Amino acid sequence: MVEEYINATEDYLEANNNFIRAWNELREHPLAKEYWENELKAVQTWSDGYALSLRGFIEHNARFVQQGAKIFESGKEYSDVAEAKMVELREGCK
Numbered sequence: 001m002v003e004e005y006i007n008a009t010e011d012y013l014e015a016n017n018n019f020i021r022a023w024n025e026l027r028e029h030p031l032a033k034e035y036w037e038n039e040l041k042a043v044q045t046w047s048d049g050y051a052l053s054l055r056g057f058i059e060h061n062a063r064f065v066q067q068g069a070k071i072f073e074s075g076k077e078y079s080d081v082a083e084a085k086m087v088e089l090r091e092g093c094k
Helices: 002-026 030-059 062-092
Strands: none
Touching: 002 030, 030 062
């Protein structure tokens, strides 16, 4: 079970890192700068949290698992800001 989790998380991290690279290559639209920056921060924070938790599972270190979970959860703040900015953009397009 733990090995399956580790494999799935490694696959997720690889895909997430590819997404981050592609996101950076696209460049933001001037009107969506705040959305763009916060969404990228959210994804990067989630990836960092998962990576630290994965390290904790591999090394049997509960502190890393817990710290990773806290880091992951903190990404929601950025995501919430990004979502609010996207709502503003949509409202402005009506």
